[in-house]
Structure formats: C-alpha cells, structure tokens
Amino acid sequence: MMPRDNMNSLVQRLARQALATFRGHAAAAETKAFLENQSRLRGLLAQVKAADLKIVPRYAESSVTSHSLGPPVTYMHICETDDFSMGVFLLKHGTSIPLHDHPGMYGMLKVLYGKVRISCFDRLDTSPESASGGQQFSPPLLPFQKSSLKASLLRSVGEYTEESPPCVLSPHRDNIHQIEAVDGPTAFLDILAPPYDPDDGRDCHYYKVLQPGSEGADKSAEGQVEQTHVWLMEIPQPNIIPLKLQLRDEDNIDSDTFSGAHLHWGWRATLHL
Numbered sequence: 238m239m240p241r242d243n244m245n246s247l248v249q250r251l252a253r254q255a256l257a258t259f260r261g262h263a264a265a266a267e268t269k270a271f272l273e274n275q276s277r278l279r280g281l282l283a284q285v286k287a288a289d290l291k292i293v294p295r296y297a298e299s300s301v302t303s304h305s306l307g308p309p310v311t312y313m314h315i316c317e318t319d320d321f322s323m324g325v326f327l328l329k330h331g332t333s334i335p336l337h338d339h340p341g342m343y344g345m346l347k348v349l350y351g352k353v354r355i356s357c358f359d360r361l362d363t364s365p366e367s368a369s370g371g372q373q374f375s376p377p378l379l380p381f382q383k384s385s386l387k388a389s390l391l392r393s394v395g396e397y398t399e400e401s402p403p404c405v406l407s408p409h410r411d412n413i414h415q416i417e418a419v420d421g422p423t424a425f426l427d428i429l430a431p432p433y434d435p436d437d438g439r440d441c442h443y444y445k446v447l448q449p450g451s452e453g454a455d456k457s458a459e460g461q462v463e464q465t466h467v468w469l470m471e472i473p474q475p476n477i478i479p480l481k482l483q484l485r486d487e488d489n490i491d492s493d494t495f496s497g498a499h500l501h502w503g504w505r506a507t508l509h510l
C-alpha cells in the first residue's frame with residue numbers, strides 16, 4: 238500500500254492531471270474541457286521544484302567536471318502511458334538539445350534548477366519550392382536538400398529558470414525548439430502528449446537553421462529581429478542520444494553523480510494513474 242503522502246505528492250497529482258488532460262487524445266478537439274484541464278496542468282507544473290523529484294541541484298559544476306563525468310544530456314524517465322510521457326532532462330553546462338520537433342504533440346517544460354535558453358519555431362504552410370524560390374544558400378544546396386526544406390518562423394528566444402512559468406508547445410505553435418543550458422548545469426521536467434511513437438507518425442526529427450538573406454527578416458522599429466522567417470533543413474539525429482535512467486521513488490538524485498548505474502525503474506510503479 239502506498240503511503241498517503243506519496244498518494245498526494247505533487248508528482249502524483251501532476252501525473253493524474255496529465256492523464257485527465259490528454260486521455261484518449263482529448264487534446265485533438267481543443268474543447269473547453271481540454272483547455273481547462275490544460276490550464277490546471279500548467280498550474281500544477283508551475284509549482285514543481287527539484288525537491289519534489291528528489292533531485293539535488295548542483296550549481297558549482299566546474300568545466301573539468303562537466304566534461305569528465307557522465308553524459309552531457311541525461312533523461313530520467315518517470316512514466317509513460319498511451320496518452321502522455323513525463324521525465325526529467327539534465328543538461329550539463331554549455332550543452333544543448335538540438336533543434337527538434339514534436340509532430341502532432343503537445344508539450345510542457347518546467348525548469349527545476351539552472352537556466353535554459355529556448356528557441357521556438359513554427360512550421361509555415363509553404364511548399365519548399367515556393368518558400369526557397371530564388372533564395373541562395375551558402376554553401377549552395379543540392380537538389381534533394383532543397384526539397385526537404387521546411388519554411389519556418391523563429392517565434393521567440395527566451396530564458397527560463399525555476400521561477401519561470403512552464404514553457405508550452407502545441408502541434409501548431411512553438412512545436413520546434415532548441416534548448417540550451419546557460420550559466421551552468423540545468424534540469425527540467427518535460428511532459429509530452431501523446432508520447433513520441435514512430436509507428437504512429439510521431440518520430441522526432443532534427444533540423445539545422447539555414448539563415449535567410451537580409452530580406453527574410455522582419456525588423457522592428459528599433460531594428461531588432463522580432464520574428465524571423467528561416468528555412469529548416471532536416472539532419473540526421475545528432476550524436477547526443479540521452480542516457481535514459483529510471484528512478485526508484487526513494488532515489489535522491491545528485492546531479493553530480495548521475496552516472497545511472499545505481500538508478501532503477503520505479504516511479505511508474507508508485508504513480509497511481
């Protein structure tokens with residue numbers, strides 16, 4: 238029998254609310270009920286701290302340590318159902334999760350400690366030919382590369398800390414993003430709905446940004462780039478496949494020592510969904 242405090246833990250309530258929000262792909266219609274549930278989920282996620290996940294932040298990571306111990310990016314799996322997945326990413330100082338998409342998916346990200354810079358892109362409904370017509374790239378693209386271009390809009394670049402509200406994405410808004418650790422190591426809780434599933438059209442694709450010519454940028458009155466039209470070119474999965482850890486409920490995770498050897502599956506068994 239699960240202890241009562243576990244039953245009511247914030248992580249438990251978060252998992253239940255995620256299930257209530259996304260059960261049976263309820264998000265597809267974006268009904269009033271879905272939006273209300275999504276708002277509740279956002280509210281719960283905003284409260285989550287590293288301690289709720291028994292993660293001990295380590296702020297004073299030296300550059301020597303960051304390169305000598307453990308992988309640059311680690312994913313700690315918490316739970317996954319047909320409707321959503323939840324886990325924690327730990328990024329070492331100066332590392333990043335490269336630009337990638339979440340096809341047909343919703344997502345929420347809450348920083349637990351440290352600071353991340355998130356660049357968000359929208360895909361534009363423009364054919365590659367018309368989008369890149371006349372556009373020159375350096376080096377010039379090969380014909381097959383041109384046909385794989387995706388016209389996109391850089392919507393925002395923002396920095397998030399544990400004090401920040403969750404960063405939210407949907408199938409059509411901010412769906413493509415890059416996440417960089419700035420000012421030291423960082424960790425964030427990630428909820429995706431539905432989970433990635435290549436057999437159901439939800440594979441993860443990686444991209445690189447092809448910079449537009451000067452005519453491609455929308456400038457504000459102050460001359461700053463506000464929302465920039467760019468072309469994204471799909472690239473093979475970068476060599477940053479995160480080490481996937483699975484936690485026991487009793488594990489206290491010190492981000493200095495997350496080599497993974499002593500961590501095991503367990504949160505799923507202790508979450509009542």
Ligand SMILES: [Fe+2]
Nearest residue numbers: 337338339414
């Ligand atoms: Fe992502």
